[in-house]
Amino acid sequence: MERPERSRAHRDPSVEAASLKAFMMKTSTDSTMNLYDHFTQVLLKVMDERPHNALDVIEDISHDLKQALFGDHKSTLRDTSQVTAAELLAEQHRLLFHRPEEADQEEEVETTFPNVSEIGFYLEQAGVGLGREEMQRIFLSLKQLVESQALQRCRLWGKILGTESSYIVAEADHQEGEEEEEESTDEEEKEIEMSQNDSEADPIPQSTYKPQPMVPKEVKGTGANKFAYYVCREPGLPWVKLPSVTPTQIIVARQICKFFTGRLDAPVVSFPPFPGNEASYLRAQIARISAGTQVSPQGFFLAGEEEGDEEDEAPRDSYEVNLDFEGIPVSEMAQSLSTWVHHVQHILQQGRCTWVNMAVKQGENSNEELEAEEDEEEPDEPQPDIGPPLLTPLSQDAEIFNTPPWSLRMSSNLTSQHAAAVLRSNLWPGAYAYACEKKFENIYIGWGVKYNGGGYSPSVPPLPQNEYPSGPEITEDVDPSPEEEQDLKESLEEQQASQEDMDDTDEHEEEDD
Template structure:
């Protein structure tokens, strides 16, 4: 046998190496890359770059190589880099840091410093920070710039940072503004009234068509209670206008006027905000609007309950001082002679703090509206109906609430819990401390007082504190199908004795009637003679 024909058995080590290499050369069907090629590229990059701490950076190098394989390159010379979240945020905030045309001149800057309604948000944040309240300085400065952008683009004469309401998907930054006289844009209000009128017209047309074509079942005689009208712009719950945006740099959106139905229904439900103004409110009882209306109603409720000021900072004018004691006062003016109250006295009791926003009645308005009041035409039309019905319905009793500038000491407790909590910013140096006030009824509402300066702010979810678990109200009882009475109530059949007694009574009554008729005829004949 020749040497070529001799079979040399393979070396077990070489066979194991070949099998291992074959296993590593297997490609993944979804990616088309083998582990052998990937390791070869990682090792090649390590040998080329020779970084320090190779063992610690091995996983990062492997991820980079995987990412580069599947990264789309639009150009062979430049890579298409992904936009990082930090860069996206910088692009949004870039608008806030840019100056408009003519803003860089010294004259424009002097006029802006003298006449601007822009509040000093950074100074207020400094005071609130001493009391442990506020946002980060970076976010506060961005809100400061966003308010400046709002004032530069809208004819606003007063502006105040109201606060921030948290949402599930996005938050709301709220600004309380007051437009200049004659420049208030009421297009939204007019559109709302037109939509309401169109809805009423459609309903009337459907009712008329139903009467003409299909008589249908008998109609109900139930008349719903009259709708309570909303308060006019710049009065009551609509005294101020509120603008919101989700983040600094995004456009500001004006909230619509609040209706009494929005406030009364918001008191019965409890909903988190989503961060989308057009989101529907699914609740019971049904809310008559979307999230923008619900947000505006909650802002009105929070403002009426938590906007406070030191006693004596505001006072009623001379005209209102001459009014009768029972008349409701709806305005006030700043007291120029106010010298401030020491912070130590501000935390001793709640009598040194007062409410300076009108109370909202259970009706949903700050000024009570008599629902029985009717126009002259309606009164003339219903005069005949009221005569037929008989007595007029009783007049509703007017709703009365606490007047303006009522001390906080008169606020009701919440299940044996005080409605407010006061504290000093520091007890080590009380002569330089500030007094802070926190609402327990609306968690997230705060106020501070330092000499002649004070401010209110809200950071929260827009929900009222409830000592008990919330449970939706039950639906109203089912209406009766028909009135219960003797006319429709089934009675038992009479017995034979009862029938005979009834027949005898009827005969006696008939005989008595005939006798009366005969006597009357005889009297008439005698009179004729």
């Protein structure tokens, strides 16, 4: 009969330790060290140096001890260097200064491209800007954007700072033939179908709540979506086109105060909840800043003539350059706000530049819905909200929190004949404009946050709604005690007995009659 082997638990501990030590003391074929001696040296170095994060650097200590064995051989081998983020960015910057040979042979397409170097010079005189080196890289990056997207007009809108990285923003016209992006409603249709199927199988109580109709967004090329905006984190990195802005996004953006992270796909955690990610929030803030700070000298633009009724009260959203503009003296523009005008439409409380009547039902309704609407009382016709007309002087802007909306100055009082008029917005810190002779430009360099006049107080969430209406028909009574139940039972028996006596007496009287 074979003798069964002893299990590992019944082995002699001393024999087991000796076998493990013998295994660890086997000499390596590549070096003269063994695992036992290497662990001993690593532990001795840890106990001598006592690093703060010993667990994180123990691999580096082991690597240094192994590398020290080859010091006597004077090896010329080096570790492979890792490419840093700064080196990758430098490579992207190098591509900005590279001009392919094919571009020399092709004819250059005429585009309305700004002279960023000249703009940087005037901004430097005004005391703002991004520096000559960064402005030159941005200029070359805008050139790449124009060539890749075939844009007819492009300008540097500004730079919005973020906690992790910043956004360089470029403003351009929409391309011809570009289709409007429609939001997918597949999920909504599935939810409606599921609710209809559930109602047919097991009907549930129908809610009488009717959500407010959603305000339609303005089409591309009009209102807040008049221009297209592209952003990139650093010059040389790819440009990303921002989506169109909706009225709901603008309304919620007015109620929250958030810093940007520098990641377009980052969620916007706020109350009220923002409908979209950081890319949509960035687009909403750009629309608000443009509507409040994009200004020009009076007379540089003229209101465009639109086809239609002349008595139309809707504000005009088009303008054209005045070819006969002769310029305004710098000294006058540095003293009077009446010489500056807004050339971007004002955004109404509805989140649009043009008011739309939401009381008018849009679309076709069924006969039952029409009959139900006729039974309801017709609400009063809402008053249209009309903002200030285009090219309104800055002197008509209202103060907020006892703060003047604008500040004026000259870039230099010593050489006033060569100075420029500088305009700064106090409601949107970081928005600047300059004007010199027939030249002017707007730029924004800031955090994308409006001045609140003090500490920001977030909106308070509304009170929770009741689950059901409280009343005697629904509220459950308190269970009676045994004594109360016995008293109630006795009283019911007495009432029943008295009722039977009354019935007997009535029967006897009828028989006597």
